[in-house]
Amino acid sequence: MAAPARSLELQFPLAWSQPQPAAVPDLHPVESPAESPVRDEVQRLRASLQGTAAAKLMNATELLRAIEKSRRDETIPTTLAPFDQLLGGGLPRGKMVELTGRAGAGRFSIVLSSLAAATSMGEAAVLIDLGDHLDPQLAEANGVDLRRLLWIRPKTLKQAVMSAEMIAATGFQLVVLDAGLHPVRGRRVPDAAWVRLARSAEAHGAAMLISTPYPLTGTASEAVVSASQSRARWLGKGKSPRILAGTTSELRLEKHRHQKAGTRATLSPEMLP
């Protein structure tokens, strides 16, 4: 009987036992046991050093956090100056940017340039090509390192969004989803899917570019850039034969969480020489 009695006593304090004062919760966050002793040593060492030398001193945990933070704060430039200026330097890591525009507005040129820039930095990139529009020869001429590019050709928008979510979780630093031309293959996906995709990009630090013929992502995007109808530029006048030299289109920042909307820029991609 002794054991059950002891357990009862623990569960239900008996009438004659002393009332215990209610425990006051400690609201101070508990320091990580792995870091605190090391941090103390680093702080002591910092205190013994001069100003500039002390500022440079950090332990391994701080170094890893600093590297991780610097990676998150960075952007992946597309090296297309008008587009980068609109976004404040390029595609932000951990964020989703939507680029809208009808056929011929220059969206695919921006897509290839961003892939070229990312792969030239040594990053692995993904193109989710819903319309199956990629020409590998042209991409290579544009500077895309094909060895670092994963090409996914889904059949519906739902498959494309699912692929993007899977890929972002794998560790790719640039995920480009090109929804092709109007009308987009497959039905629309719910807005919640885009929010989830944006969360996935944020969780894994991936820059995500969604290129669509009309706005799809709703409020989930960090920024929305629209590209207007382009005009072709031709070489040759009078009786001489014409040669297509490139196109000119206008970009407009429709929405940005940290910048003023309405900024415009002109995009002028050149024809392959």
Next chain:
Amino acid sequence: MTTRIACIFVPMFPLAARLRSEPELLNEAVAIVEGNGAGAHIVAATRRARSKAIKPGLSLAQARSIVPKLIARMRDTECERTAQEALVEVAETFSPRVEDAGEGLVFIDVSGLERHFPSELDLGKAVVRAADDVGLPARCGIAASKLAARVAAEVPNSPTVVEAGKEAEFLAPLPLARLTPALDAATTLHRWGLSSIGDLARLPESEVAARLGAIGRELHYAARGVDPRPLIPRPVPQEFREGMELEWPLVALEPFLFIASSGLDRLSKRMELQGFACKRLELTMMLEPDGFHSRAIDLPAPTRDVKTMLTLLRLDLEKTPPGAPVVGFSLVAHPDRPRRAQLSLFGPAALSPEKLATTIAKLVSMLGEDRVGMPMTVDNHLPDRYAIGDFTPPPPPEMRRGPRNSAGLLAARVFRPPIPVEVTTRPSREHEPGEIQIESIEGEGDLAGTVRTSSGPWHVEQGWWNATPADRAYWDAELMRGKSYRMYRDGERWFVEAGYD
């Protein structure tokens, strides 16, 4: 250096193999049965069944009369074979020189391992632990000869170590039946008045050989602790196999996948022991009433992820079901070395090869093999040609570097296949006589309208030496509405190949 042999022995191997496949039966009264009908008899039983007097040798009817709720399972050769393979693979994690003696018995050459373990007793404990990890309750004996090691492994206090040179001393007090349990000669020797192994060892070898022949000589060697045959190491296996015979036929997918997942889990653990990953998975299903159904799944990259392999198996079975109830299955994994990569601290983030392989496998199962991979150019003059290969990116640079300045080139969206259109042309006024200008395009959707400016033609001719020659005249055309296209004429027909974007 003295040769040291370790023996791993699994008592009641048919039962242990079955319980490895169905661990939920561990605490039940279970008996393994051999034979059919009236000849069905018990060969092994669990501790709970043995406590109720269920012993090997009883007929199934007798056993059922004692314990009506006795769970009877037939001997499963597939289970026993895979359990034996698992046992051999455990042995191979200790030494590459391993002999497979069958029926839950494996010999390992452990000579030279004293540098890795504090003592041979610790080595024996490690062997028992490793066998436990793959679901096999084993005993271990270590001695200088195979026979002494086997006898030591059969002793209940596992692990048992017989010191070098003391094999004969260890064997001497043991009964003759320990030498070879199923030996008729033991009866003859007993009639001679010999009761222990030591009694036999003390007889002159030539006299025993003269009376019992070659078997007598072998027995005498064994009694003195000398191996008549050396350890014969087995070759490295080319595949890993797991399987099971089912008690009743399965007709639904979910119950089958539930059982297959445990088989995949065991395969994955075995491959992990050897440092391998699965590159190709083969499934063979035994169907009712007879026949087999086989399929093979090539994985995009070596993986040990059970979830991925199960997803691929599910998709494949949904696509092409076996068409009859399944009464057994076997899974064969073809091993390959998993991809390894050193992740960089200061360079761009590298992809984890294992994670990448799993993701690509999932994407391939969802979209199809030809829709995921690395884009590749083809040595061809026609712009619509492409190829797709395995995605194996080179390692990222050790230090981060800036992007190369973009060429800022105009991209073209290729239409696959090219879209046929009706084109109206007029003679060119500015250019040479006989040349034409495109006036308008008639096609579906956006591909219609008056042409503002066009230029061309550029001729591309290739393949005139084979059966599919191409002779095209290319044009660039801008519609009045502002869109620009690349078009070509093939004979009398016109196609839009790409749109500039």
